[in-house]
Amino acid sequence: MKRTLILLGTCLAAFALCWPLAGGAHEPQAKQDKKSGKVGKIMQEKLKHSQKLLEGIALADYDKIIQNADALADLSTSEEWHVIKTPRYEMFSNEFKRTADMIVIKAKMKSIDGVTLAYFEMTMSCVRCHSYVKEVRDAGRADERWVAAR
Numbered sequence: 001m002k003r004t005l006i007l008l009g010t011c012l013a014a015f016a017l018c019w020p021l022a023g024g025a026h027e028p029q030a031k032q033d034k035k036s037g038k039v040g041k042i043m044q045e046k047l048k049h050s051q052k053l054l055e056g057i058a059l060a061d062y063d064k065i066i067q068n069a070d071a072l073a074d075l076s077t078s079e080e081w082h083v084i085k086t087p088r089y090e091m092f093s094n095e096f097k098r099t100a101d102m103i104v105i106k107a108k109m110k111s112i113d114g115v116t117l118a119y120f121e122m123t124m125s126c127v128r129c130h131s132y133v134k135e136v137r138d139a140g141r142a143d144e145r146w147v148a149a150r
Contacts, residue, residue: 038080069103092129
């Protein structure tokens, strides 16, 4: 039980790193601002469902787990979710959806350890993806600064 609580705490801390996510690096500022609003909204939804999912895990409330994992999987298929169009981003997005689906499967099996492990994997996919998107944005800003300096 203590190990599960430590893992849940780690997951919660990692999910705190997952929010917010902004738009693409090479788009005009007005388009970026509009897209950032949509992305910000979907990331807030992701955070809300992630927190409720964690609550479900802590309480072993399998219905709450299934409901919120399904909602997260659905979010990952929305147009606003796909902030950049690269194979690597697609890989991260697919990994997120796969782990959200796995949470549902494990919850239906009433396997709290399986749910917890899949939740941790989903959290790691968030962290990896957010780091990647930040790299892409930062690289775009560096390119823009280099062009402006010339």
